[in-house]
Amino acid sequence: MRHRVAMTINGTQYEHEVEPRTLLVYYIREQAGLTGTHIGCDTSSCGACTVEMDGHSVKSCTVFAVQADGAQITTIEGLAVGSQLHPLQQAFWDEHGLQCGYCTPGMIMAAKQLLERNPKPTEQEIRLGIEGNLCRCTGYQNIVKAIETAARTMAAQAGKEVKAPAAVS
Amino acid sequence: MAISTLIGASIKRREDPELITGTGGFVDDLPQTGLVHMYVVRSTEPHARILGIDTARARQADGVLAVFTGKELASEFQSPLPVTVSFVPEKKYPPHYPIATDRVRYVGEPVAIVLAQSRAAAEDAAERLDIRYESLPPVVDMEKAIAPGAPVLHDELGSNLAYDVKRAGGDIEAAFRDADVRISQRIRQQRLIPVAVEPRGVVADYKPFANALTVWSSTQIPHFVKVWLAVILGIPESQVRVVAPDVGGGFGSKIRVYPEEVLAALASRKLGRRVKWIEDRSENMKATHHGRAQIWDVEVAARKDGTVLGVRATQYLDLGAYCSQFGTFQAIALLLIQGPYKLQAWDGRGIGVYTNKTPTDAYRGAGRPEATYIIERVMDLVAQATGVDPAAVRRKNFIRQEEQPFTSLMGLTYDSGDYSTTLDKALEMVSYQQLRKEQAEKRKQGKHVGIGLSTYLEICGLGPSVATTAAAGIGFWGMAVLNLHFTGKATLVIGSSPHGQGHETPFAQIVAETLGLPLEDIDVVHGDTAIGPMGMDTYGSRSASVDGTAVYLSAVKVREKARKIAAHLLEAAEEDVVYENGKAYVKGSPTKAVTIQEITGAAFQPHRLPAGMEGGLDETTFFNPPNFVWPFGAHIAVVEIDDETGRVQIQRYVAVDDCGTRLNPLIVDGQIHGGIAQGIGQALFEDGVYGEDGQLKTGTLVDYLIPTASDLPMFETESLVTPSPTNPLGVKGIGEAGTIASTAAVMNAVADALSPFGVKDIDMPASPQKLWHLMHKNGGSKR
Ligand code: FES
Ligand code: FES
DSSP, X not given: OOEEEEXXXXXXXXXXXXXXXXXHHHXXXXXXXXXXXXXXXXXXXXXXXXXXXXXXXXXXXXXXXXXXTTOEEEOGGGTSBTXXXXXXXXXXXXXXXXXXXXXXXXXXXXXXXXXXXXXXXXXXXHHHHTTTSOOSSSTTXXXXXXXXHHHHHHHHHHHHHOSOTTOOO | XXXXXXXXXXXXXXXXXXXXXXXXXXXXXXXXXXXXXXXXXXXXXXXXXXEEEEOHHHHTSTTEEEEEEHHHHGGGOSSOOOOOOTTOTTOOOOOOOSSOSXXXXXXXXXXXXXXXXXXXXXXXXHTTOEEEEEEOOOOOOHHHHTSTTOOOSOGGGSSSEEEEEEEEESOHHHHHHXXXXXXXXXXXXEXXXXXXXXXXXXXXXXXXXXXXXXXXXXXXXXXXXHHHHHHHHTOOGGGEEEEOOBOOOOTTTTOSOOHHHHHHHHHHHHHTSEEEEEOOHHHHHHHSOBXXXXXEEEEEEEOTTSOEEEEEEEEEEEEESSOOTTTTGGGGHHHHTTTTBOOSEEEEEEEEEEOXXXXXXXXXXXXXXXXHHHHHHHHHHHHHHHTOOHHHHHHHHBOOGGGOSEEOTTSXXXXXXXXXXXXXXXXXXXXXXXXXXXXXXXXXXXXXXXXXXXXXXXOBSXXXXXXXXXXXXXXXXXXXXXXXXXXXXXXXEESOOOSSSOOHHHHHHHHHHHHTOOGGGEEEEOSBTTSSSOOOOSOTTOIIIIIHHHHHHHHHHHHHHHHHHHXXXXXXXXXXXXXXXXXXXXXXXXXXXXXXXXXXXXXXOGGGSOTTOOSOOEEEEEEOOSSOBOOXXXXXXXXXXXXXXXXXXXXXXXXXXXXXXXXXXXXXXXXXXXXXXXXXXXXXXXXXXXXXXXXXXXXXXXXXXXXXXXXXXXXXXXEOOOOOTTSTTOBOOOTTHHHHHHHHHHHHHHHHHTGGGTOOOOOSSXXXXXXXXXXXXXXXXXX
């Protein structure tokens, strides 16, 4: 039995038939062909598959594609605008927040959500906020620094655009 | 001016833009068409005879192209999987083939493969296989495995003992005779599961008419995989190409030729189709090798002033079910126990054991973390027994800088080192004396604070070809090809195969600085055996010192040839020509210079070259270093153990590392951070546990805990630079140092915190339950 699903990923509409058991991460990778979202486990532990779905970060290995029918999805490929990197991407690069880079797309998507909820997190809040994302390479130190740096950049940008501090889209 | 502006600069990595935008290419991300998916059916039994596998129902399942059992594939293998000497030439080992035929020896061993149009179809079909096993008693415990009457894994070996060897130097009897203090301690190195966040994966494409095989694999060693696929499958090596694309971490776990690489290639040959296999995490936990898995029985002879006279120890190494490619590499610990200390004698015995578990092999540090752990625990045990401060015990025993190069009891030559200065620096960073006072205060308040030191010395930079032949069975060297293009741009092909280390940036820095080329004009290529000659790949913190030197020497050779061409163009004598900052000019007339780009243009036009000179500007170097390199440092952990929960909180972690010249400090620090985190994982969280039934009880990331961001503090790092005399750049290695140092630092801190309870040593991981019991249940004494 196959189901027809349709969703918007990074602003583009996708529509496919899927098996009911197809996980969102496989849909994104195999049907939509966006392979920046990775798979690192089968127990919802690692966060490599983290994407944004209707404004919330989700582990896309934990969502069925049929559950995402009609959803708005953002993946790592949807963050940069042309060659203009998202402040988080820029900060991960500047602060050496990645080594092998396998965890990085999920880590950045989790960090994005974290900063949207809490634009000025403390170090401890950042550490707790990305606890669901495993990195085996960096010891997290430069990831934490990158998120701090991005938070500052985003605050500065938001300050330029509007006065109210909460105005992060 | 030009010198040392680029080498030593913290330049951002050129690898990153793709990785941060999701456009990198890991094996599973590569665009591939016409794929057939392979599913590997694995033994669910730790030890059993395979009575039969009925594949009929699976073959008929939807989307299935083929099913092969081990028996059906056996005749295709022209060689078993490789096993290297790895410090134990005496070992006995059975041939290990990629797939079991009539007997299985660990849970996870391949028994059949299913090929289908999708991974899901293959997995569905696998459930329809009827595999009949006759269970045999599993051998799980190492000591029971070598006791008389134990069931034997490999009948042809007669027992489960792979080796029983001695590695000793100095007069151990005299050391113990002269000792005031004698200590015995059993110290465990639990089994660890490497958990690179990207599991392994392979795509294999065999072209029957050309008899040519291309394999993309998530591996640390594409060059070795190429050689061995050729040997095992009987394909000329020239017809095999192996590509390591972006690789999502290795830590030693991708350092061997794996069964699945052979099986995917073989399946592609049998089907004439492109075959893909991606390991899922549950498979990874049992099909990718494990590390450590040792028990050490240690005896120490010391004087009451803290002088350590001698150490006697037996290392029991659990090899798992087969001897893996570098399976006995961890026995290098027997050669390294001495560390940075001046012992009079070392008496080591190594015992290798087969058990019904996943094979063990290199895991970050491979033997050096174990050696460091033992000798650093020994230093603290001596401190505890004599009442001498742990820092003073280390100082008393250190080899002094004037004594370098120092020859160890095992005949190894340390290249350079200044151990007391790194220790002093680390002590100063934590305000050690003050910290000890605070510890005493907090103890009075009922708080459990501990301070742990680890002054490690490690060996890396494989290596001098002769020595590595003894160690690993083949000579090792570094390789780099530097090729300048017509327009003055450069391609650098390196023999190392990074999988997160970021070689491209520092290696480009070396070339840019040596030739004065703009950094962005140098493209760095790696991980494709079709481009450039044989490389020795990446493991054991070898790349910077060995391949990095090859890069440097190739750049120097190019520079020298460029100078000759420039002399000809300038109509000057070669010795009068100065080359700097990408330009050559006659001494005294820097304004009339020819640029490297102009020189390169001339290099491709024979009429513009000196008589007799061949065209082109490309140089290849095979660098065989005269010695290993020996990084060292001092790490200090400060912990507090929660009285109510037993949880260890790392309050400070200070690391002073000396890895010689730092090519790119940003990258060096990143390696240190990640390394420390991994060592802390062993100390506090990670434990690969098997039940008595031979089943892996920690087979998912829910049961096997690796550190998360909230488990770790900010590490405070400092560096000192004692250049290595082993290579012209003065570089050592830093990929594993953090891991080598940190496990001991943290465990020494935990033991220190619990010393008021009479605790001497704690089995890792120092889990909350274990510590809570030590504090509350056993009346304070452990054994
Ligand atoms: S792949 Fe989704 S959490 Fe690991
Ligand atoms: S950078 Fe390798 S797992 Fe995070």
